[in-house]
Structures are given as structure tokens and as C-alpha cells.
Amino acid sequence: MIIVIKNRSSTHLGIRLKTIADMVDECEVLVDIGTDHGLLPIYLLEKKIIIKAIATDICISPLEQAKKNAKKKSLLNKMDFIVSDGLNKINKKFNYIVIAGLGTRTIVNILKNAKIKLNKDHKIIVQSNNGCYLVRKWGYLNGLIIEDEKMIKENKIYYEIIKFKFDDNKNKVLYSENDLIFGPILLKNKDLLLKERIEKEQEKLLDIIKKIPKNKTLETRNVTLKYDRNKEILDYLNL
Numbered sequence: 001m002i003i004v005i006k007n008r009s010s011t012h013l014g015i016r017l018k019t020i021a022d023m024v025d026e027c028e029v030l031v032d033i034g035t036d037h038g039l040l041p042i043y044l045l046e047k048k049i050i051i052k053a054i055a056t057d058i059c060i061s062p063l064e065q066a067k068k069n070a071k072k073k074s075l076l077n078k079m080d081f082i083v084s085d086g087l088n089k090i091n092k093k094f095n096y097i098v099i100a101g102l103g104t105r106t107i108v109n110i111l112k113n114a115k116i117k118l119n120k121d122h123k124i125i126v127q128s129n130n131g132c133y134l135v136r137k138w139g140y141l142n143g144l145i146i147e148d149e150k151m152i153k154e155n156k157i158y159y160e161i162i163k164f165k166f167d168d169n170k171n172k173v174l175y176s177e178n179d180l181i182f183g184p185i186l187l188k189n190k191d192l193l194l195k196e197r198i199e200k201e202q203e204k205l206l207d208i209i210k211k212i213p214k215n216k217t218l219e220t221r222n223v224t225l226k227y228d229r230n231k232e233i234l235d236y237l238n239l
């Protein structure tokens, strides 16, 4: 039997970017920070979810590729390509920001530097490559609330995606430490992938606990604390 594998187009979205795209509401202008090859804004423009896109990247070479991809789809007139560290060089109006595929500290720094340009008309979607606690905490301390959250698994890696909006202060939302660590909406929905991720982490932690020498009390305590916190959450998710 001959299996024909069709060439995926250079603008094909994987599960992670497609989930992010599905979380974007129809809007006028979206800024994609760290756009790389521009896959997300090109998809959103093609689907007419957004009217214009500002594709930014700290490096020029990915933006040049983004421009080529946009040209292939005849979308050059709907996109701006700006070399910028975060929102630093962006002075145009926008409604949405996406920051995806970066580390959590970089995302927090981008948000910190952009704070003066952000207000209640903006929504922000973030997807960090190494945990979301710091991003949720920054958002919580800076007047953002979590409108939606998703966890996905792509190539055996778990990714959390968070959509923030500004708190209108009508019903002040309070987040616990567990909400900030695991995600208030993922917890509320008893998300199955969250459960799977924690279960996998527990196996690793148990392994580490067994291997820590008896005299290393501080290490043992830190890992055990994490294990116990995970256990508490798993008990809740299994209810």
C-alpha cells in the first residue's frame, strides 16, 4: 500500500497555535509579539477573525520570513512588520496582544515594559514555554483577570494558554496561590490534561524524593512540599 503524505503548507498551524487562534475574538487589530514566521496573524487574517495585524519580533530575519509568507497569501496590505522588543516600538492602536512561545520571565518583562500602553480595551493571550505562575501572578497584581484558559499537549509537551482581560472591579476576583500555580479555570473545569500533567510530575518527584540522601533535609522538604501540593490538587481533580 502506498501512503501519500501531503506537504503541509509553510503556514500550517499546529495544535498549540490553533488553540491560541481559537481563543482570539473577532477584533480589528492584533499584535503578535515574537511572531517568528507570522503563522498566527496570517491564519487569523485568512479566517477574517482580525482585520489587521502587527507582526513584531526582536529579530529581523524571522520577520523577513513572515513577510514572505504574508506575500504568498496576498496579505501584505493587512500586516505591519516591526522589529521591536515587546511593545516598545509599537505606537499604533491595537485591541489584542498575543505573546506565545517565549519563556515566562521574558513574557513578564514584555508585559511590565508594555504596562503604560495597556488598558481595559485590550485583551492579552499568553503561552509560556516554562510555566505560567509568574505570568498569572503579574496579571493578578496588575489588574488583569483570567477570562479563559486551555491546556494542550503537542509532541508530548504540555502548554497552558491564558486569556487575560482587565478587571472592571465590579466583582473583584480573588485568586488563591493554587489558582496562580495551576490556573483557576483549569482547576474549575477539572481539566483532564492538567490532571495528566500533575500525575506525570508526581512520578518524577517521587523518584527524586527516593534518591535524595537522608541528610539533605532542605532539598527533601522542597520536593516534598511540591509533591504534597500536587497531591492535594489531584485529590480535588479526582473528586
Ligand SMILES: C[S@@+](CC[C@H](N)C(=O)[O-])C[C@H]1O[C@@H](n2cnc3c(N)ncnc32)[C@H](O)[C@@H]1O
Binding pocket: 017, 033, 034, 035, 036, 037, 056, 057, 058, 059, 062, 084, 085, 086, 099, 100, 101, 102, 106, 110
Ligand atoms: C519560539 S518563537 C515563537 C513563535 C510564535 N510566537 C509561536 O508561538 O510559535 C519566539 C520568537 O520570539 C522572538 N522574541 C524573543 N524575545 C522577544 C522579545 N522580547 N520581543 C519580541 N520578540 C521576541 C524570537 O526572535 C522568536 O522569533
